[in-house]
Amino acid sequence: MTYSNPTDLREGEIAIDPILPDGDTVYFIGMIRTPFTTRDLCPRQGKLTGPECRIELHPDWAPALKGITSFEFLDVLYWLHRSRRDLVLQSPRGDGVTTGTFALRSPVRPNPIGLSRVRLIRQEGPALIVKGLDCLDKTPLIDIKPERCAYTPQAPHKDADHN
Numbered sequence: 001m002t003y004s005n006p007t008d009l010r011e012g013e014i015a016i017d018p019i020l021p022d023g024d025t026v027y028f029i030g031m032i033r034t035p036f037t038t039r040d041l042c043p044r045q046g047k048l049t050g051p052e053c054r055i056e057l058h059p060d061w062a063p064a065l066k067g068i069t070s071f072e073f074l075d076v077l078y079w080l081h082r083s084r085r086d087l088v089l090q091s092p093r094g095d096g097v098t099t100g101t102f103a104l105r106s107p108v109r110p111n112p113i114g115l116s117r118v119r120l121i122r123q124e125g126p127a128l129i130v131k132g133l134d135c136l137d138k139t140p141l142i143d144i145k146p147e148r149c150a151y152t153p154q155a156p157h158k159d160a161d162h163n
Contacts (some may be wrong), residue, residue, distance in 0.1 A: 003087070004053065005135045008091075008152070008156060009087075010090075011091060012088055012089060013089055013098065014087065014088050015084075015087050016087075017086065018100070022122035023109075026079060028079065028140040028141060028142065029057055029058055029061050029141050029143065030057040030058050030061065030126075030140075031056050031129040031139070031140060032053065032054070032055050032056070032135055032137075032139040032140075033053060033054040033056060033110055033137055034053040034054075034133055034139070035049070035130050036135070036137060036138065038135050039107070039135070039136065040124060042134050043134050045105065045133065045134055046102070046113045046118070046133050047132060048118070048131050049154070051120075052122065052129050052131055052133055053130055053131070053133040054077070054124075054127050054130075054143060055129075055142075055151065056095040056127045057126045057128075058126070061126065062126035065123060066130070068120070068123065068128070068146070069123050070119060070142070071147060072120060072147075073116060073117055073119055073146075074117070074118050074120055074128070074130065074143055074145065075117055075118075075144070075146075075148065076117075076141070076143075077113055077114065077115055077138060077141075077143040077144075077145075078139045078141050078142055079112060079113065079139065079141075079142055080107040080112035080113070080139065081111065081112070081116045081139060081140055082136060083107040083108050083112040084108050085108070085109065085112060087101055087108050088100065090104055090108060091101060099146055113142065114135050115119055116133050116135070117132060117147060118130055118132035119131045119132055122154070123138075128144070153161055
């Protein structure tokens with residue numbers, strides 16, 4: 001695990017020694033290719049108008065993409081492999097306000113799982129070309145799901161007479 005020096009904290013930040021359980025694993029199903037080589041180059045929260053990025057699945061998972069092109073938007077989960085995992089309070093850059101980790105969308109988390117809603121541009125075999133990612137090049141891929149709102153049928157309208 002590689003991240004900043006634990007003594008490299010901003011004012012108001014607090015770090016802990018993370019507890020990393022044995023036996024619990026995440027299986028990476030591919031890799032994400034982006035033009036972003038440093039955290040400073042990553043767009044904050046991604047932009048659907050940003051550059052095309054490539055989600056490369058391991059060939060064994062290629063059949064799992066069947067039907068994916070019927071969705072315009074996808075939710076992509078990935079492992080922020082170069083993020084620190086020890087901050088419980090953070091002072092986001094340029095903000096100056098100290099905030100709890102779980103009240104931020106920062107990549108610095110106990111389990112650095114990233115989530116982006118992306119626009120699917122096209123499929124190229126076991127790869128998807130998308131716009132809207134905000135992760136570093138060669139980020140490990142955890143999962144891909146159709147956008148929840150497009151996938152889930154709408155709930156029936158509430159009857160005004162019932163509470």
